[in-house]
Amino acid sequence: MTPQPCFTLDRSQPEQLTVRLDGAWTLHAAPPSPADLLAALASPVRSLAFAAAALDDWDTQLLIFLKTIIAAARAANISVDLGGLPPGAQRLLALSEAVPATSTYDKSGRELLVTRLGRLVLDIAGQAREVAAFTGEIVLAFLTLFSGKPPFKTRDFFYFVQNCGIDSLPIVSLISVLVGVILSFVGAVQLQMFGAQIYVANLVGLGMVLEMGALMSGVIIAGRIGAAYAAQLGTMQVNEEIDALRTMGISPVGFLVLPRMLALMLMLPLLCIYADIMGILGGSVIGVTMLDLSLVEYLEQTRKTLHLSQCGQGLFKSSVFGVLIGFAGCLRGMQCGRSALAVGEATTSAVVTSIVLIVVSDSIITFFLYR
Amino acid sequence: MTTDPVPVIAVKGLTMAYGSFVLQRDINFTIARGDIFVIMGGSGCGKSTLLRHMIGLKPPAAGSVWFGEENFWELSEEDRAGIVRRAGVLYQSGALWSSMTLAENVALPLQHYTNLTPAVIAELVTFKLSLVGLAGFEEFYPAQLSGGMRKRAALARAIALDPDFLFFDEPSAGLDPISARNLDELIMELRESLGATVVIVTHELASIYAIATNSVFLDSETKTMLATGNPTTLLRECQDPTVLNFLTRGTGKREVRTV
Incomplete structure (x- = not known):
C-alpha cells in the first residue's frame, strides 16, 4: 500500500509558508484538496516554499497540483521558491512555462447566429x-x-x-x-x-x-x-x-x-x-x-x-x-x-x-x- | 553551373489563404534556370501550399506565378496543363497509384503523352527505374516497398517525361540519414543530366546546405518571407534573427556543419 498523498503547512519562519509534501503523488491516488492551502495563501504571506523530503513518488498529478498553487500565489503577489522540489519536477514546471501560450492560428470562438447562418448558406x-x-x-x-x-x-x-x-x-x-x-x-x-x-x-x-x-x-x-x-x-x-x-x-x-x-x-x-x-x-x-x-x-x-x-x-x-x-x-x-x-x-x-x-x-x- | 539571368519561374506579390485565414502574404522571388531552389521555414508556415500554387493545384488568393513570360494562373486551363506537363512532381507521401505496379505507374504518363509502342515504353520504364536503383522491381506494387524505395519510385515517375522543372515536397522526410543523402545526390545528378530546374520544399538543414543554390525563407509568425538567396550566403550575412536561428538550428553559430 503506497502512502496517500498529503501535505502539511509550516509557518515556522516569519511571512513564509512552507508546504511539506508527503506520500505518493501519483495518478493512482486522488490528491488532497488544495482548499486549505489556498486559504492559507490569503493570509499575510510574502513567500511560498516547498519541502519534499518526505515525498515518496510523484508524477504529473503533483505537477498539476503545484501549477494551481503557483498560479494562485503569483496572482496574490507571493514569491514562489521551487528550490525544495525534486529537480525533475522543477525542470518540468519550467518547461511547461517556457512555451508562450499564444498561437499563430486565430481560433474562432463563439459565433453569432447570423454569422453561422451566413456560413451555412455559403x-x-x-x-x-x-x-x-x-x-x-x-x-x-x-x-x-x-x-x-x-x-x-x-x-x-x-x-x-x-x-x-x-x-x-x-x-x-x-x-x-x-x-x-x-x-x-x-x-x-x-x-x-x-x-x-x-x-x-x-x-x-x-x-x-x-x-x-x-x-x-x-x-x-x-x-x-x-x-x-x-x-x-x-x-x-x-x-x-x-x-x-x-x-x-x-x-x-x-x-x-x-x-x-x-x-x-x-x-x-x-x-x-x-x-x-x-x-x-x-x-x-x-x-x-x-x-x-x-x-x-x-x-x-x-x-x-x-x-x-x-x-x-x-x-x-x-x-x-x-x-x-x-x-x-x-x-x-x-x-x-x-x-x-x-x-x-x-x-x-x-x-x-x-x-x-x-x-x-x-x-x-x-x-x-x-x- | 549555368547562370542564365532570365528567371524561369517568378513569384510576384503572392498571398496564400485558406478561406479568410491568411497563411502568407507578399511573397516575391525568382528562380533562374538550373537553380536548386529551396523553400524553407518552420512547420505549418505554408511551404507545401506555396508548392501547390506553383504546380497548379490551388489558385493563389492574390499575386501571380510566372513561368518565363507567361502568367500561370491567367492562362487557359489547357495552356496551364501544358506547363504542368513540363514539370515532374514528387509528393510528400510518394503518391504512387496504389492499384498499379511500379512499371505501370511510370508508364502511365508515357502512354498518355506519347505514341510509343508498348515495347519501347517497357524499355523506357526499366531504364527510369534503374536510374533510381529499382531495376527488377517493375512488377511490385507500392504497398510491397519500403518508404525510401517508394520515394525513389515516385522520383522515377516524376522524371518519366524528362521534365524541365522538378518539384519536390519534403523528399527526405521519413528517410534515414543515408537514404536521405543518397536521394540528395540523385537529385543533383538528375538535375545536371536533365538540365532541369529544381524546387524543393524541405527543412532538412543538411540537405539545404548540400544542394541548394537559392532559397526563400517563410515565417509563420510575421506571415511573410524573411529572406531569399543562397542559404550558405544567408548563413554568413543574414541579419534577421529568425532566419539565423533556423539556419543554425538555434545555436547562432555561423558555420556550415558538413554532415
Missing part, C-alpha cells in the same frame, strides 16, 4: 457549385469517349464490371429470392380468403418487375459498390494520388470516375433483370409448396401478366439508379478531405446519398409513369 451554395462542376466534368469526359481512345485503362473498366456485376450475384440472389418469398406470403394470406391463390403469381411478378427488382438491386449496389467507390477515391485523395494525376495532366474524372460510372450503368440493369427472375422463382416456391399450385401453372400465370413495357419500366429505373449511385459514390470520394476520418465520412455519406436519391427518383419516376 456552404450550401459552394456545394451546389461543386456538384454542378462535377456533373459538367463527367459529361465532358463522356464526350471524349466518342473521340476514340477512352481516357481510362480498359483493364480497370473490366475489373469494375466484374466487381460490380458477377461478384454481386450471390448477395443479389439471396435478397431477391427472399423478397419474392415475402411478397408471395403477404399476398397469399389475403388472396386465399377469396380462393384466388393463383393471383399470387400476378402480385409477385408485377411487384418484382415494376419495383422491387430495381429497388433492391439498387440498394444492394449502393451499399456494396457506391461505398467502395467513395472509399477508393477518398483514400487516393488522402495519399495525394489524385493530385499526382492532375499534375500529370490526366483528368481524374476521365481516368477514375468514368470507368466506375460506366461499369455501374452497364451492370445495374443486368442485375435488375437477374433480381426480377430470382424474385419470381422465390415466389413460385411458396406458390408450389403452400398454395398447391403447379410450377407450370404459376409460371404461365406470371407470363400472361407481364408485358414487355412493364419490364422496360423497371429497367429504366435501374439505369437511373446506376447513374445516381455512381455519381454519389464518386462525388463523395472526390470531395473527401485528407484524413482517415474524412474517408469514413465520405463512405457513409455516399451510401446515404445514394439511397436517398434512389428512393426519391423512384417515387418521381413512378408518379410520372402512372399519371
Whole structure:
C-alpha cells in the first residue's frame, strides 16, 4: 500500500509558508484538496516554499497540483521558491512555462447566429457549385469517349464490371429470392380468403418487375459498390494520388470516375433483370409448396401478366439508379478531405446519398409513369 | 553551373489563404534556370501550399506565378496543363497509384503523352527505374516497398517525361540519414543530366546546405518571407534573427556543419 498523498503547512519562519509534501503523488491516488492551502495563501504571506523530503513518488498529478498553487500565489503577489522540489519536477514546471501560450492560428470562438447562418448558406451554395462542376466534368469526359481512345485503362473498366456485376450475384440472389418469398406470403394470406391463390403469381411478378427488382438491386449496389467507390477515391485523395494525376495532366474524372460510372450503368440493369427472375422463382416456391399450385401453372400465370413495357419500366429505373449511385459514390470520394476520418465520412455519406436519391427518383419516376 | 539571368519561374506579390485565414502574404522571388531552389521555414508556415500554387493545384488568393513570360494562373486551363506537363512532381507521401505496379505507374504518363509502342515504353520504364536503383522491381506494387524505395519510385515517375522543372515536397522526410543523402545526390545528378530546374520544399538543414543554390525563407509568425538567396550566403550575412536561428538550428553559430 503506497502512502496517500498529503501535505502539511509550516509557518515556522516569519511571512513564509512552507508546504511539506508527503506520500505518493501519483495518478493512482486522488490528491488532497488544495482548499486549505489556498486559504492559507490569503493570509499575510510574502513567500511560498516547498519541502519534499518526505515525498515518496510523484508524477504529473503533483505537477498539476503545484501549477494551481503557483498560479494562485503569483496572482496574490507571493514569491514562489521551487528550490525544495525534486529537480525533475522543477525542470518540468519550467518547461511547461517556457512555451508562450499564444498561437499563430486565430481560433474562432463563439459565433453569432447570423454569422453561422451566413456560413451555412455559403456552404450550401459552394456545394451546389461543386456538384454542378462535377456533373459538367463527367459529361465532358463522356464526350471524349466518342473521340476514340477512352481516357481510362480498359483493364480497370473490366475489373469494375466484374466487381460490380458477377461478384454481386450471390448477395443479389439471396435478397431477391427472399423478397419474392415475402411478397408471395403477404399476398397469399389475403388472396386465399377469396380462393384466388393463383393471383399470387400476378402480385409477385408485377411487384418484382415494376419495383422491387430495381429497388433492391439498387440498394444492394449502393451499399456494396457506391461505398467502395467513395472509399477508393477518398483514400487516393488522402495519399495525394489524385493530385499526382492532375499534375500529370490526366483528368481524374476521365481516368477514375468514368470507368466506375460506366461499369455501374452497364451492370445495374443486368442485375435488375437477374433480381426480377430470382424474385419470381422465390415466389413460385411458396406458390408450389403452400398454395398447391403447379410450377407450370404459376409460371404461365406470371407470363400472361407481364408485358414487355412493364419490364422496360423497371429497367429504366435501374439505369437511373446506376447513374445516381455512381455519381454519389464518386462525388463523395472526390470531395473527401485528407484524413482517415474524412474517408469514413465520405463512405457513409455516399451510401446515404445514394439511397436517398434512389428512393426519391423512384417515387418521381413512378408518379410520372402512372399519371 | 549555368547562370542564365532570365528567371524561369517568378513569384510576384503572392498571398496564400485558406478561406479568410491568411497563411502568407507578399511573397516575391525568382528562380533562374538550373537553380536548386529551396523553400524553407518552420512547420505549418505554408511551404507545401506555396508548392501547390506553383504546380497548379490551388489558385493563389492574390499575386501571380510566372513561368518565363507567361502568367500561370491567367492562362487557359489547357495552356496551364501544358506547363504542368513540363514539370515532374514528387509528393510528400510518394503518391504512387496504389492499384498499379511500379512499371505501370511510370508508364502511365508515357502512354498518355506519347505514341510509343508498348515495347519501347517497357524499355523506357526499366531504364527510369534503374536510374533510381529499382531495376527488377517493375512488377511490385507500392504497398510491397519500403518508404525510401517508394520515394525513389515516385522520383522515377516524376522524371518519366524528362521534365524541365522538378518539384519536390519534403523528399527526405521519413528517410534515414543515408537514404536521405543518397536521394540528395540523385537529385543533383538528375538535375545536371536533365538540365532541369529544381524546387524543393524541405527543412532538412543538411540537405539545404548540400544542394541548394537559392532559397526563400517563410515565417509563420510575421506571415511573410524573411529572406531569399543562397542559404550558405544567408548563413554568413543574414541579419534577421529568425532566419539565423533556423539556419543554425538555434545555436547562432555561423558555420556550415558538413554532415
